[in-house]
Amino acid sequence: MSAPVAAPLLNTGSSDPSTRIFRKANKVVPQGPVATRAYGLKLDADGLHRLGTKFHKQIYGDEKLAGLSPEEARKLIVLRRPATLLRIPREVYTSFPHLPRMRRKIILMDSVAQVWLFVLKDNSSQAALNAHFDLEDICKVREVLGLEHERAKWYEVSVDEWYVS
Numbered sequence: 001m002s003a004p005v006a007a008p009l010l011n012t013g014s015s016d017p018s019t020r021i022f023r024k025a026n027k028v029v030p031q032g033p034v035a036t037r038a039y040g041l042k043l044d045a046d047g048l049h050r051l052g053t054k055f056h057k058q059i060y061g062d063e064k065l066a067g068l069s070p071e072e073a074r075k076l077i078v079l080r081r082p083a084t085l086l087r088i089p090r091e092v093y094t095s096f097p098h099l100p101r102m103r104r105k106i107i108l109m110d111s112v113a114q115v116w117l118f119v120l121k122d123n124s125s126q127a128a129l130n131a132h133f134d135l136e137d138i139c140k141v142r143e144v145l146g147l148e149h150e151r152a153k154w155y156e157v158s159v160d161e162w163y164v165s
Contacts, residue, residue, distance in 0.1 A: 027100070027101065028102070029100045030125035030128070032125040035104075035122035037122065037130070037156060039119070039120050041117070041118045047147060048081060051162070052078075052081060069102065081114075091145075095140070100133065102131070104124075109155065
């Protein structure tokens with residue numbers, strides 16, 4: 001079930017399978033039902049707003065936000081926060097396909113302040129606890145998410161804070 005499988009990366013238009021380029025599909029790390037600690041990068045409301053604006057401009061261009069007042073633009077980005085939270089793991093795993101994938105990858109840490117955690121590993125299972133990545137990988141993920149100032153570290157988490165994306 002969790003073994004890597006060959007998945008087409010590029011189809012050159014030929015029906016001959018020998019002319020296709022293949023890559024290994026990413027393996028999802030098996031996680032247990034409960035985690036009490038998670039290692040990752042914290043995303044605050046400002047960081048989520050910055051990422052939401054970036055993603056919105058990638059999809060719709062600059063024109064849509066330019067025609068709105070600053071307050072309307074802020075409200076639109078906040079309204080689309082769930083889409084931003086879903087897009088964050090996609091951006092990271094697309095940019096770094098070799099990173100171990102977590103099924104539960106976004107945790108709400110503080111609902112009032114809107115602070116979230118992008119999870120790189122947790123203590124829900126031995127496999128999730130031992131998920132391997134390099135320090136260089138973390139630096140690159142921080143750069144993609146615009147979190148150069150943020151340090152990846154272990155945080156206490158509670159099971160009712162999981163947001164499955």
